[in-house]
Amino acid sequence: MKIRELIKYSLNPRIVEDASLPVGYIRNAYYNGVGRYVCQLQRLTIKFCKSSHTSSGVRDYIENGLLNFSRQNPGVAIYMKPRLHRTPVIVTEYLNGHYQWMSVRNFTKTELEMWMETLRSRSGYEISQLISNNNVLTPSVQGIWNPFLNRPTHLNGKTFPIEEQSKFIPELDSATKQLLDMIKQNNLTDMDELNKRDTQKQE
Template identity: 60%
Template sequence: MVKILELSKFSLNRFIVNNPSLPADYIRNAYYNGIGRHVCQLQRITFKFCKTSADSKGIRQFIETDLVDWSRANSGVVVYLKPRRHRSPVIVTEYLNGLRHWMGVRKFTPVELEWWLDFLRDRSGYELSQLMSPVNVMLPSVQGPWHPFLNRDTRLNVYQFPDAESGAYLYDKPTASQQLIQMSQQSNTSQ
């Protein structure tokens, strides 16, 4: 219950979509994402923390209790621990596309750290940005974007749905039931 209450403040903000402080950009794909399988884009994560500071208490608790389980669950991510004296705790993530993300985690609880680690693990590594367009192509089509009714007969515009004719599935081959009926009819006619 406590975990749910602590994570409720991290719900998605509806104002992030039209945030003027975010740069405008087109949607991008992580090109290193394998063929037929997902490749985690997070390559390396470094925890920098102070061994004595009260600001680093949450990250120290997370390291003592949950870090081993998290690193076992995410075996493709290299985890580094870097203690340093009298500095604020920081998480530095490095992604396959070469970008690095730096995040201050001063006075975070272990639950908040776990949430942010899952968020950082699932990111592509690109900076957050507003989308200029939901579709981006390098060579735009002269015909316009494809849609389901692109090369269909225009009579579909005046049909009253549901329609038995247009909703019927057209089989390429006869079904097993149709083949059995056909075989029985042939055997009856031959006798």
């Protein structure tokens, strides 16, 4: 197959990063594939012309490839709608209510096979620019942080503000408190020495 034919149905990064596309995260049907996989494509309509040259590839695919596609995907309802002198199109409808309209003018049978597989495996959501490659439905297992998280439960019945809980507790002691602690420690050592002397005199 020629390279210019592959480009038509390849996922080009320039298309995905187009500024005109909406911005969002990767979206898919919730929990689809965790247990039983459910194909999101439910209805596929092929509109073509019986005599136009632009629909020759579509007619070839209907005669030689559509039967295999329907056997492999029994859950997809396929409709064919002949229209005289109209551009061939494919309309797909998904479980989430969205539908995709695509023109297949002058497409070959091989291109149609590739595009049919792409449309079948899609979730139905629009292609959008990715804000991030990673996304979770629940940002945190323990929940969003709030000021009362991990607080003692006895505070639930009290009226705020509480004077004891409202006091500012610095990480480091102030210089005044450090000096007072030093004086207190020196006084204790002096008292210990006096007590030792008294015991020695009594002996």
